[in-house]
Amino acid sequence: MCPNWLVVLVVGAEKETDRQKGIAMNRRLSLILSVGFAICLLIDSTASGQFGFSGRTNSLVSLARNEAVLKDLEAGMEVASKLNDLYDQYRSASDREFRNLGFDNDALRDLPGLERAVEMRKVSEKSAEVNRNLTARFLPKLEELLTSEQIKRLKQIQLQAAGIEVWLEPLWAKELDLSEVQKAQLAELRNDYNRRQQQLDGDFQQRLVRIREMNTERDAKATEILNDAQKTKLAELKGKPFDVSQLSYRRRGNN
Numbered sequence: 001m002c003p004n005w006l007v008v009l010v011v012g013a014e015k016e017t018d019r020q021k022g023i024a025m026n027r028r029l030s031l032i033l034s035v036g037f038a039i040c041l042l043i044d045s046t047a048s049g050q051f052g053f054s055g056r057t058n059s060l061v062s063l064a065r066n067e068a069v070l071k072d073l074e075a076g077m078e079v080a081s082k083l084n085d086l087y088d089q090y091r092s093a094s095d096r097e098f099r100n101l102g103f104d105n106d107a108l109r110d111l112p113g114l115e116r117a118v119e120m121r122k123v124s125e126k127s128a129e130v131n132r133n134l135t136a137r138f139l140p141k142l143e144e145l146l147t148s149e150q151i152k153r154l155k156q157i158q159l160q161a162a163g164i165e166v167w168l169e170p171l172w173a174k175e176l177d178l179s180e181v182q183k184a185q186l187a188e189l190r191n192d193y194n195r196r197q198q199q200l201d202g203d204f205q206q207r208l209v210r211i212r213e214m215n216t217e218r219d220a221k222a223t224e225i226l227n228d229a230q231k232t233k234l235a236e237l238k239g240k241p242f243d244v245s246q247l248s249y250r251r252r253g254n255n
Contacts, residue, residue, distance in 0.1 A: 059131070061090040061138050063161075064146070064154055068246035072157065073150045082145050090138050097130045156239035161247055163219040164190055175237060176230050185225050193218040 063069055065083045075083070101123065143151055159166065164186055166172050173183060193214055200207045223231060 059090065059094075059138075060135065060142060060154060060158060061087050063158055063247070064142060066247060068243070069154070069157060072242060073146070073153055075146070075150065079145055083142075086138070086141055086145065089141075090134065093137070094131075094134055097134065098127070101126050101130065153239065156237065157242045157244075160238050160242050161244040163215050164222040167222070172237075176226070176233055178230070182225055186222055189218060189222055189225070 061083075064073075065080070065087045070080050070083070142154075146154065159172070167176060167178070168183060168186055168190070178186070197207075197211050197214055200210050202210065223234075226234065
């Protein structure tokens, strides 16, 4: 889930470019989208990664309110209503925390490339910490509404949707028994695809489609880094297949 302020930033930039077609404005839009996508991907992955998810999808709380997920979990209407209320609380807390990060797009935009990359890493580190804290705060509330089996299934769906974005999280790295060499290889692969995604051309939706395609390609390469025992373990952790295309991004940030 991208925070509301980031969605507004990106949509506003698109509208601005519709009014002004100059080269400078298009460059500004490209940078805004690149920064925005980088943060969105990080927010999604780390928000749920601590307990099992990500990259292409949502935090545990936002995932739990998805209609297709609710159907899979066989959750009743009363529970669904309470999950929606919990999501509203989570979104408010998330927006507040990310505003407190003091993200300054103008300042980032004006920095030289190398300095901007350094600052983006700092933003990423802060975002990861914030999202882990949010997950830790809201998981107990989620456990009050769902059974242990439903929580287990929810994490399975997250892991399927997240790809390697969460494999490097301590919980899953331990479950998969990743070596230090494997962690380094996976991190390099993830960072390479993140850089490539930030350089994508096209409008907002076109870039989202391409990002999903690249994530699938990335995850296939990541699986090759695992040994046979780890591949078997990963399959067990994922559980029965879930159609993650049902978790598609929606502009209002409700995903």
